[in-house]
Amino acid sequence: MPKEKENKLSVFNIEEDVVPARGWYLVCEEEEPTGSIMSLPDESKDQAQFALVIAVGGAIIKDGQLIEPDASVGDLVYFEKWKGLELERGRGKEKKKYKLIEYARLAGIVTINKKKGT
Numbered sequence: 001m002p003k004e005k006e007n008k009l010s011v012f013n014i015e016e017d018v019v020p021a022r023g024w025y026l027v028c029e030e031e032e033p034t035g036s037i038m039s040l041p042d043e044s045k046d047q048a049q050f051a052l053v054i055a056v057g058g059a060i061i062k063d064g065q066l067i068e069p070d071a072s073v074g075d076l077v078y079f080e081k082w083k084g085l086e087l088e089r090g091r092g093k094e095k096k097k098y099k100l101i102e103y104a105r106l107a108g109i110v111t112i113n114k115k116k117g118t
Contacts (some may be wrong), residue, residue: 027051
């Protein structure tokens with residue numbers, strides 16, 4: 001009997017195998033940073049969220065202008081919660097949530113512990 005083909009979707013790793021298209025970020029949802037440095041007001045928690053940038057698509061041209069991404073791999077970003085395409089991998093405690101979000105949906109980059117100008 002021929003060996004059953006392995007389902008490609010069962011073996012792929014989102015962080016390694018998903019490459020965002022130009023103009024998009026791949027992010028992994030993060031909990032709100034803890035400590036006294038920063039917190040979101042309760043009313044904002046339903047509208048926005050934090051995520052870690054895993055991969056960055058290339059620059060895009062919009063209205064004749066070259067638009068480069070503002071965030072880089074490893075940046076903690078803040079974006080509109082209900083925007084983006086959701087991806088999930090794993091189950092239970094191992095479950096991770098990812099999103100593909102457009103450059104324009106990024107609201108901010110957390111720069112704590114980063115040198116200015118870098």
